[in-house]
Amino acid sequence: MKRCCNVNFGTSLRGYFCSMTSAPISYKRHRFPPQIIAHIVWLYHRFSLSLREVEEMLLERGIALSYETIRRWGIKYGPAYVRRLPRKAPGNDDIWHLDEVVVTIQGKRHYLWRAVDQNGYILDEILQKRRNTKAAKRLLTRLLKKQGGAPKRMITAKLRSYGAAKRKVMPDVEHRSHKGLNNRAENSHLPLRKRERAMQRFKSLGQLQRFVAVFSGLRNLFVRPRDKRSSIDTHLHRLNALAQWKMAAMIDA
Secondary structure (H helix, E strand, C coil): CCCCCCCCCCCEHHHCCCCCCCCCCCCCCCCCCHHHHHHHHHHHHHCCCCHHHHHHHHHHCCCCCCHHHHHHHHHHHHHHHHHCCCCCCCCCCCEEEEEEEEEEECCEEEEEEEEECCCCCEEEEEEECCCCHHHHHHHHHHHHHHHCCCCCEEEECCCHHHHHHHHHHCCCCEEEECHHHHHHHHHCCHHHHHHHHHCCCCCCHHHHHHHHHHHHHHHHHHCCCCCCCCHHHHHHHHHHHHHHHHHHCCCCC
16 A cells, blocks of 8 residues: 655654555665665664764774664664564554644754653654644644544643644543643653754754654664563563564564
8 A cells, every 4th residue: 555745844743654564675775685684774773873883883893894884774774674664553542642843943942742652652743833723633633644534531730722723623521731640742842852962953844754753663673662671581572573674674583
């Protein structure tokens, strides 16, 4: 099934890349095997490493390539890998935590709106120019369409735009507006902020859109369910996530 989209401020970042989900991944004309390419893409997007730090780590392992090659591989293969990753099925007892964060690009302020569930799984992200009711309504409308239904509860900070948008889009859903209740959504911004500092800010909207789409998809794969707290459960969950990543990259696990 092919879905097309346009890159603009109302575009879902996770739906930014338009191509067939089942399209094969080609590694032709690459002198490095798929295992190394997939590992490099995973390394850069999973951890707070700069391109040059990844380049140095690979050199220590006897793999000599430039940071520009790492950047190109991330753009070329990252979206294809993420499209193949499994996604969490929505549930009737889901709780949506919504929040927005300011991102400054070339001196201009933009807003990255994000919705996560009770486990910290990123449901959707939208980059918009405004921080108002229209922007909040766009996020809620996309969430309803993508999740296939309304949540059990919606939790936000005290921005009034959320309440106004909820009354128009899903008036029957319980809405709790309190800064202390929305830590899960606010905490979801921290990894991206950390990467933003490592990358010395995003240079363009396109760079932000490309990076976040892969970064968030990979985060979702490795997010640990709240009911699995033991070290053994965490270890098994990470092993399963790594196996799914290799399957997405068409690598024998």
